[in-house]
Amino acid sequence: MRRRWVTLGMALALALGGLVGVGAAPAGADPVGGTLRGVYSDGQFCNSYGSEGVQTGQWSWYYCEYRQYGPTGPGFYFLWTFTY
Numbered sequence: 001m002r003r004r005w006v007t008l009g010m011a012l013a014l015a016l017g018g019l020v021g022v023g024a025a026p027a028g029a030d031p032v033g034g035t036l037r038g039v040y041s042d043g044q045f046c047n048s049y050g051s052e053g054v055q056t057g058q059w060s061w062y063y064c065e066y067r068q069y070g071p072t073g074p075g076f077y078f079l080w081t082f083t084y
């Protein structure tokens with residue numbers, strides 16, 4: 001009998017966990033209207049590539065977002081582009 005209650009409790013916990021997960025916004029969500037074009041370790045290259053895309057008409061504007069993972073972790077540049 002105890003095994004049934006444990007199974008029922010686990011099923012209920014999984015179901016409620018799914019409901020909570022559906023309503024939550026994802027961490028680090030894409031900017032509205034933005035497209036992630038690449039992730040780079042060099043900020044100068046990120047800006048160069050973003051600028052080239054604007055000049056050639058691939059996108060209207062861009063920005064390179066820097067994110068560092070942890071206090072001593074590596075940092076990366078995320079190239080976000082926007083077309084209007």
